[in-house]
Amino acid sequence: MHVVLIGARTEAVQALLDGGHRVTLLYEGGEHARVAALRDRLAHACAVDSYLVVESLWSALHQVGALAEGVDAVVSVQENGMVPAALLGRQLGARALDPELALRCRDKAVQKAAWRAAGVPTADWLLLPDAGAGPEPVSAAVARAGLTAPYVVKPTAGAATIGVALAPDGPALDALVTDLIADAPERRRLLVESWVAGPEWHADGLVRDGRPTALLLSRYRSPLIETKQGTPTATVALLPDQHPELYREVTALTDRALAALGHTDGVFHFELFGGPGEFTAGELAARPGGHFIGSLTRRVLGIDVWAAAVHLLLGEPVPAGPAGTEVVGFTDIPTVAGQPNRLTRAQVERIPGVVELEIKIQPGAPMPDMRANSGIRIGTALVAAPTEQDCLAALDQVVDTALKVNQPGEE
Template identity: 35%
Template sequence: MAHRHVLLIGWRPDAVEALHRLGAEVTCVVAAHELPAVGALLDDAHTVVAGDPYATEPTLAALAREGLSADRFDVVTSQFEYSLVNAAVVGGARSRTSPEQALLLRDKALQKRRIRAAGLPVADSALVTRPAALHGFALSRGVLKPLDLSAGRGVRTWADDAGRALLAETLADSPTPGPWLAESWVDGTELHLDGVVRAGRVRFVSVGRYLQNPLAVHTGGPRGSLMEHPDHDPSLYDRAGAFADRAMAALDHHDGVFHLEVYEQPDGTWVFGECGGRIAGGSIDVMVRLQHGVDLHEEWARAVLGLPPTPARPAAVTSFGHVFLAAPGPRCALPGLPEIAARPGVRHTAAQPPPPAPAARLFPATAVVEGKDPRHTSELVHDLADWFDDRCVPASHPADARPLREETP
């Protein structure tokens, strides 16, 4: 591969490392608070500080202050959801994604419109620009979502007409500004399909089944998923590949990675949920690598650099799952990562950054667990979640609270 210089917008250390491994030179646009983490991978000459790396004006201004422009780079890209559109706008012809294509991977209303036009099952939905408009969405059970947030942030649900009316009355005071997307409720268990698309065709897909649907995790119970083993149900993987192919075509996503969520209804129908042109959060990437031998970060970097994807590999004979380890609040004494890593079946563990806004339930760590089969893996995942919950001791005084520790004392 010829030496290539990549402008990466938004700090993603895994992306930087993957590009470096493939021989690329990387300059990254970051926020000031991210500088302490940047130093281990990039020097000052390859670091551009912007007031907001997810907005176009601050990014262009930061580049100009350094005497740089998109034309100085071979590729302009992002691996972070909130800066996909910015990278496409700033990069122009240097970006492998147009702003229109990036928007389809970000805006839920545009996304659902394309999916519906392609004939894939999807929830009924309506754009809500004024809170009172929710009164006209005549469905007794539904979901209200911000158009461009992820990981369930700002999502609200209603279970009856009275709940929908109350939501409409309180929406004007919501900390998440509109417009919003109102959707009909979809029954069924939720799956996540994570994969690689190249030249418009899905080249790899994995299938994970959430321990419980993400919309339910804030009410309690474990948050995570179990990998469906391709050798145990090949037809499931055939179906996942075909569904993902149609979704990628509808969303005009030709080269890169994706994280696609679908609902499996009681009658077997798959209903499209959401899709991001990114690598999933938590430790799903590690679970995929251990189960399938596919490094999604490298596959993303290969797509960015125009390199061919890596050949398919046989799946591990064992089964993997991942779980977010929950704490009831910030004032807790938590186990250390080595303690978590020593638990039965744990193959990987990592600290999680705090949420951008206060939350009743925190997830300070995530882990990947290996079992001999899906049932064994499920037992290990639930045992780990229960153990961590028991070890999270609420502190009666702020001085007694201990955050997650990299090392045990």
């Protein structure tokens, strides 16, 4: 098959090449370094302006000659490329996600409406088509819609907590919306939700013939919105044989959430809130989870979700290795805003339990403020340990080491 892949994810490219497929890779310019090692094995490769722009993707296929060969499938492993890939596949008559499914798994208002219609528990919400154009304050509109404070405000189809904020009450909500529009006038369409208290979890896995066939449940150490206060993203995977009742409950809710959206074959990343007996659906994406979630599923379930994303869209079997027995988790390595990074790779690798490490901000480079979005970090460290307690202790040591090394005045 000739497959157009949107997003330069090495595991997905390798899975296609191993299957004997011809691959045309479309990627945003910032990913060009990752493409360099793959380029000589690709049928075509082209940088695009944005994954969000169907015109850019389509014109790139014209420009590199990919359309002259015919395209059999279009698949995206990038969040922003999910709906454009589906639309492009429909235009080319190629195998791809159904565009309506892609939208339900991308747009939060459309998604919540589908869940509410199917009786899947989710937060109350109100869509503001133009948050600055109403005849009354936003706080009055949300109160009339039955929402209760605190409120979470977010774009309808964002990523990495960009543009997401929490307002404790109505006056704060009005001030927040005014500030958001001033900072980004192009994002006037906003979603307001009632905040759901409790821990945040994520379920990652595969769905086939409408049923979850593999699922890994993990619990964030803090809800992702707390990255807005500088808390690093961190999560620990729960071993299925140690939490059987919890897995049964979450699998049942995931089954209902997938069915309501019509996602029958592919991978998923499902975020939910609360706890046993009171889980609430947050968001569900028809693509692999980011950060080191792929490493979690590989180490615990023996499944590479990035490869699975392309295998399942093409109707191919998904290879699986042996299940793991260690508890694994990862943490982002926090920045100290305005300071030069002094943390080295070697300092993190010396911490017992660290088995994978990505460094994004090199020693000597300035560190931005983590409160801007959940993607800002020195890097990410994945740890493996015999127990959950040992895993949590190792994650704490990574964070504590980074903060100590980078404290102003420390050398």
